[in-house]
Amino acid sequence: MNRHAERSLFLVALGILVSDQATKLLVTRNLEFLGERVLLNGFFKIVHWGNTGAAWSLFHGNNLALALVSGIALLVLFFCRRHFGTDTALGQIALGLLFGGIIGNLIDRLRVDHVIDFIRFYVCRRESGVELGFPAFNIADSAICVGVGLLFLMSWRENGEPAKAAPSSPTGENAK
Numbered sequence: 315m316n317r318h319a320e321r322s323l324f325l326v327a328l329g330i331l332v333s334d335q336a337t338k339l340l341v342t343r344n345l346e347f348l349g350e351r352v353l354l355n356g357f358f359k360i361v362h363w364g365n366t367g368a369a370w371s372l373f374h375g376n377n378l379a380l381a382l383v384s385g386i387a388l389l390v391l392f393f394c395r396r397h398f399g400t401d402t403a404l405g406q407i408a409l410g411l412l413f414g415g416i417i418g419n420l421i422d423r424l425r426v427d428h429v430i431d432f433i434r435f436y437v438c439r440r441e442s443g444v445e446l447g448f449p450a451f452n453i454a455d456s457a458i459c460v461g462v463g464l465l466f467l468m469s470w471r472e473n474g475e476p477a478k479a480a481p482s483s484p485t486g487e488n489a490k
Contacts (some may be wrong), residue, residue: 395409
């Protein structure tokens with residue numbers, strides 16, 4: 315991978331990391347733990363929640379193990395980055411998003427023993443008042459999801475293109 319590609323990947327990762335940590339700092343300074351601030355009633359709120367699990371709180375209570383898994387994933391991605399299309403701008407962006415997101419959540423796991431989640435989309439059922447919503451998340455989570463999605467799209471696009479047909483001979487048989 316050339317220096318320009320490495321620099322691009324690094325800048326995307328740094329941008330995600332800085333924005334993730336800055337927004338989490340804003341939330342922790344302005345909202346008590348487990349607090350909420352409704353921005354669009356019945357649809358969107360800022361919360362200050364902690365997650366010791368993975369996505370959707372899977373493996374809840376395993377913060378240290380998940381920190382170890384994150385660290386290993388980060389190392390594997392770093393040493394195998396050339397295999398993820400980093401010769402393209404889209405590949406650099408995808409890996410930059412992954413690196414920034416993984417590092418952002420790993421910092422939380424090591425610093426406060428959970429990942430700080432603060433973005434919450436929801437709806438309230440009129441009859442019961444029960445709130446139904448998407449699990450709370452943060453900028454790092456979003457970056458990881460988008461980065462993985464971009465890698466899948468790149469892989470699908472690369473593997474989904476039809477193979478070029480071999481030139482035909484005058485008799486209509488494929489040349490070998």
